[in-house]
Amino acid sequence: MSSTNPxxxxxxxxxxxxxxxxxxxxxxxxxxxxxxxxxxxxxxxLCPKCWSADQSWAEIAPxxxxxxxxxxxxxLDPSKADxxxxxxxxxxxxxxxxxxxxxxxxxxxxxxxxxxxxxxDDASDEVTLVRFAAA
Amino acid sequence: MTADxxxxxxIVGVGHSDQGTFPGTTAEQLSIQAIRSALGDAxxxxxxxxxxxTCKSVQGGNIDITVGPLFGLSPKYAQTxxxxxxxxxxxxxxQAILTGLAETxxxxxxxxxxxxxxxxxAAAPSLESASGFVHVAGPAALALQRHKALYGTKEEDFGxxxxxxxxxxxxxxxxxxxxxxxxxxYLAKPYLVEPLRREDVxxxxxxxxxxxxxxxxxxxxxxxxxxxxxxxxxxxxxxxxSFADFLMRPNIKGTAADIWKNTGFTPNDIDVLYxxxxxxxxxxxxxxxxGFAPEGEGAAWAAEGHIRPGGDLPLNTNxxxxxxxxxxxWLHMVEAVRQLRGTVEPERQVPNAELALxxxxxxxxxxxxxxxGVNP
Numbered sequence: 432m433s434s435t436n437p438x439x440x441x442x443x444x445x446x447x448x449x450x451x452x453x454x455x456x457x458x459x460x461x462x463x464x465x466x467x468x469x470x471x472x473x474x475x476x477l478c479p480k481c482w483s484a485d486q487s488w489a490e491i492a493p494x495x496x497x498x499x500x501x502x503x504x505x506x507l508d509p510s511k512a513d514x515x516x517x518x519x520x521x522x523x524x525x526x527x528x529x530x531x532x533x534x535x536x537x538x539x540x541x542x543x544x545x546x547x548x549x550x551x552d553d554a555s556d557e558v559t560l561v562r563f564a565a566a
Numbered sequence: 567m568t569a570d571x572x573x574x575x576x577i578v579g580v581g582h583s584d585q586g587t588f589p590g591t592t593a594e595q596l597s598i599q600a601i602r603s604a605l606g607d608a609x610x611x612x613x614x615x616x617x618x619x620t621c622k623s624v625q626g627g628n629i630d631i632t633v634g635p636l637f638g639l640s641p642k643y644a645q646t647x648x649x650x651x652x653x654x655x656x657x658x659x660x661q662a663i664l665t666g667l668a669e670t671x672x673x674x675x676x677x678x679x680x681x682x683x684x685x686x687x688a689a690a691p692s693l694e695s696a697s698g699f700v701h702v703a704g705p706a707a708l709a710l711q712r713h714k715a716l717y718g719t720k721e722e723d724f725g726x727x728x729x730x731x732x733x734x735x736x737x738x739x740x741x742x743x744x745x746x747x748x749x750x751x752y753l754a755k756p757y758l759v760e761p762l763r764r765e766d767v768x769x770x771x772x773x774x775x776x777x778x779x780x781x782x783x784x785x786x787x788x789x790x791x792x793x794x795x796x797x798x799x800x801x802x803x804x805x806x807x808s809f810a811d812f813l814m815r816p817n818i819k820g821t822a823a824d825i826w827k828n829t830g831f832t833p834n835d836i837d838v839l840y841x842x843x844x845x846x847x848x849x850x851x852x853x854x855x856x857g858f859a860p861e862g863e864g865a866a867w868a869a870e871g872h873i874r875p876g877g878d879l880p881l882n883t884n885x886x887x888x889x890x891x892x893x894x895x896w897l898h899m900v901e902a903v904r905q906l907r908g909t910v911e912p913e914r915q916v917p918n919a920e921l922a923l924x925x926x927x928x929x930x931x932x933x934x935x936x937x938x939g940v941n942p
Binding site: 438440441473505508511514517521531532533538542543561562 | 686687691692693694695696697698699700701703704705707708709711712715716756757758759760761762764805807808810812813
């Protein structure tokens with residue numbers, strides 16, 4: 432599923448570039464601390480557990496549990512007006528990182544705590560956005 | 567264990583500007599209007615003030631050194647809090663007074679978010695914003711949806727937070743939204759971010775609010791009945807969103823436990839309750855966290871009518887942020903003080919109100935509470 436999506440993120444920003452590069456390949460990654468192994472998203476300069484600055488981007492399980500979901504009925508971001516209504520969900524992935532992104536699930540089919548798996552929205556030539564659908 | 571602060575500091579003046587839309591009026595000007603009003607209420611002049619604590623406006627202005635030049639006086643103590651919600655500002659004033667840094671402190675908030683057309687959906691482009699996850703209604707609605715799933719919370723119950731605030735607002739001349747709204751009217755409204763409706767989310771308005779706070783000893787010399795600070799508590803989640811239940815804001819339970827422990831009061835002792843509320847989800851989460859309603863039953867409890875005019879625990883008798891004005895909770899505190907003084911319009915005066923709890927949060931990252939009362 433694709434969309435015309437203005438206000439897309441800068442995929443070249445050093446802190447997040449590896450995330451977007453992997454997304455383009457439809458692979459879900461997060462930062463993993465080289466010292467203690469804690470896996471985190473969004474990225475940060477230091478590990479919040481052990482303060483190590485050594486980290487790598489690691490592939491994580493593209494599966495998780497839907498903590499909750501909502502339906503945007505009003506274009507609170509005017510650039511999304513033609514996508515209303517759309518569904519956004521908070522997904523706790525099986526490796527820990529949490530993503531709050533678009534769901535490819537109809538509101539009537541969404542259920543709190545349902546199992547979900549990543550899908551990919553090639554929003555532009557540069558940007559691919561992760562979404563989640565029923566597993 | 568916190569030091570015993572009970573009854574050592576009192577609120578002796580409250581004031582505010584008009585509330586609404588004031589194009590061309592800065593946050594700082596609105597702050598001065600509010601300070602003038604609060605000093606008038608306390609019957610003192612700015613020369614009697616030796617402390618100034620400003621609360622930064624949502625757009626980033628209204629700091630001590632931008633309010634100062636209009637205040638026209640340099641008190642020995644001046645500070646700015648990023649997100650006062652009045653609770654943090656009051657707590658800082660208590661600390662300043664009890665440590666001798668200042669004796670009489672003015673606390674103030676001013677904002678022109680409405681006429682300044684502040685964009686509450688603005689965010690640096692990120693995965694989340696590109697996904698359309700914008701505005702506080704988003705995370706609030708996520709929390710409500712999960713609450714519904716876990717506890718079977720019904721919208722016809724949850725709607726009573728907004729409906730009750732509207733009932734109170736109809737009794738408050740200052741309130742911006744006074745049009746009658748029944749629970750059926752509420753349920754007929756369209757969703758904003760489902761399961762939240764527009765009526766569950768704060769309005770945006772311009773205005774200023776100020777308090778005058780001093781030591782209990784000095785408070786005796788003021789014309790108004792002093793309203794004493796009897797307890798305060800805070801808790802945070804500043805490490806941020808890194809665990810599944812973050813949006814349920816478990817830190818509020820810590821603040822609740824502390825305020826009851828620090829004061830020895832229980833929820834049954836509270837006569838009037840104030841909850842700062844950018845959305846009605848804050849009301850739901852806090853009536854449960856503070857123990858007024860059992861966990862998971864906050865909405866059903868609200869639907870029983872406790873919080874309405876005539877109920878046994880009036881909540882946000884000013885109309886709250888859903889119906890009165892958008893002052894980050896500051897007008898909640900003003901209303902609490904006036905209720906305890908017994909000086910609001912008769913149609914919304916709660917009889918014999920002696921003890922109030924004011925609970926607020928800084929988004930999902932911090933929580934704070936104050937208990938104030940007429941007996942030190």
